[in-house]
Amino acid sequence: MKARITALMTAAALALGSLSTAHAVEVQGAKLEDTATVAGKNLVLNGAGARIKAVFKIYAIGLYLTEKKTTTADVLALTGPKRFKIVFLRDLTSEEFGSAFLAGINKNLEKDEKTKLVNQITKFGDLFTEFEGVKKGEVIIGDYNPATGTTITLNGKQLGSPLPDIGFYNAILRIWIGANPADNMLKPLLLGEKP
Numbered sequence: 001m002k003a004r005i006t007a008l009m010t011a012a013a014l015a016l017g018s019l020s021t022a023h024a025v026e027v028q029g030a031k032l033e034d035t036a037t038v039a040g041k042n043l044v045l046n047g048a049g050a051r052i053k054a055v056f057k058i059y060a061i062g063l064y065l066t067e068k069k070t071t072t073a074d075v076l077a078l079t080g081p082k083r084f085k086i087v088f089l090r091d092l093t094s095e096e097f098g099s100a101f102l103a104g105i106n107k108n109l110e111k112d113e114k115t116k117l118v119n120q121i122t123k124f125g126d127l128f129t130e131f132e133g134v135k136k137g138e139v140i141i142g143d144y145n146p147a148t149g150t151t152i153t154l155n156g157k158q159l160g161s162p163l164p165d166i167g168f169y170n171a172i173l174r175i176w177i178g179a180n181p182a183d184n185m186l187k188p189l190l191l192g193e194k195p
Helices: 002-020 072-077 094-107 111-127 166-177 186-190
Strands: 024-027 030-033 035-038 041-053 056-065 082-088 139-145 149-154 157-163
Touching: 024 041, 024 056, 030 041, 030 056, 030 082, 035 056, 035 082, 035 139, 041 186, 056 166, 056 186, 072 166, 082 166, 094 111, 094 166, 111 149, 111 157, 111 166, 139 166, 149 166, 166 186
Parallel strands: none
Antiparallel strands: 024 030, 035 041, 041 056, 056 082, 082 139, 139 149, 149 157
C-alpha cells in the first residue's frame, strides 16, 4: 500500500512538474516564452502579437506581468516587476527603431508627464546610439525591477544604465497599450485578447 501511495505521489509530482514547464507562443515565426523571471519574481505572458506597419512585419512582442491584466489602467497600476520582449522580424537601423520608440512615447504622454520624465527620455534616446541597428531574429528586452528601475538589453547586453522611475517604464508600455498605440491591432493582443 505504501509503495502504491509513493508511486501515486511521484506521478502527481511529475504531472505538476510538466505543467510548470515553460512553453513558447509563436508570433510570426518568433518564439515568446510563456513565463519569465525578473527580480526573482515569476512573470506570466499577458499577451503577445506583432507590430505590422503597412504590409511590413516589424517585430513580435510579448508583455510579461506578475498577474494577467486586461486593461491599460490595470497594467500600469502594477508596481512589481514587468517585462516586454521584442523579437525583430526585419532589419532596422537604430535611428529607425529609436525614432519610432520616442515618437510612441511622446504620442502617449501629457505635457506635464513629458516635463517630469524629460531626463529619462533623453537618456533613453541615448541608448539608440550604442548600436548601429538590429537584424532579423535579434532580441530587445525591457525589464522593470522595483529596486533598480528600467533596464534595456539587446541580445543579452545591457544598454546604458537603469532608469529609476516606474512612470518612465509605463511611458514605454503606453507605446503599445496607451490611448494612442503604435498599432491598434496589437494593443488588444497585449492585453490578453486571443488573435
